[in-house]
Amino acid sequence: MATSLTAAQRQELQDAFNIFDSDKSGQISEKELGNVLKALNIKLNDSQLKTLVVAMDTDKSGQIGFEEFCRVMSESFFKKHSEQELRAAFRQFDQDNSGYIQAGELESIMAKMGKRFKKSEIDALLQSLDKDGDAKISFDEFVKLF
Structure with missing residues (x-):
């Protein structure tokens, strides 16, 4: 490897x-x-x-x-994560079980991790991950981080 x-x-x-x-x-x-x-x-x-x-x-x-x-x-x-591990991580972010991570969920998770971001910073982070431009992160977009 x-x-x-x-x-x-x-x-x-x-x-x-x-x-x-x-x-x-x-x-x-x-x-x-x-x-x-x-x-x-x-x-x-x-x-x-x-x-x-x-x-x-x-x-x-x-x-x-x-x-x-x-x-x-x-x-x-640099171990590759299994789909099951990635889905479990995604579910932690997708708090409303909508199948997407939205700005409020991203902000909430970051706050729980002790990271406080301005709304503009959360929006910029979301935008950088959101490849299809729908203002939310799908599981497929999330997986590309790993």
């Missing part, structure tokens, strides 16, 4: 890789991986950490290179 990444996805993974690669060697060591996982409050014992590195280290160099990192991380970072 790492070869089918877009330039933007590859850059996101490069940025993440650079955070892991604290000594800027171009490789992630077992210690560096352990430090990041610890910072993320992911608890692994030494044996589990070693197993994770071995699983990621396909060229058996003892460290994780960028391509190895991409191979593992892209599968979870």
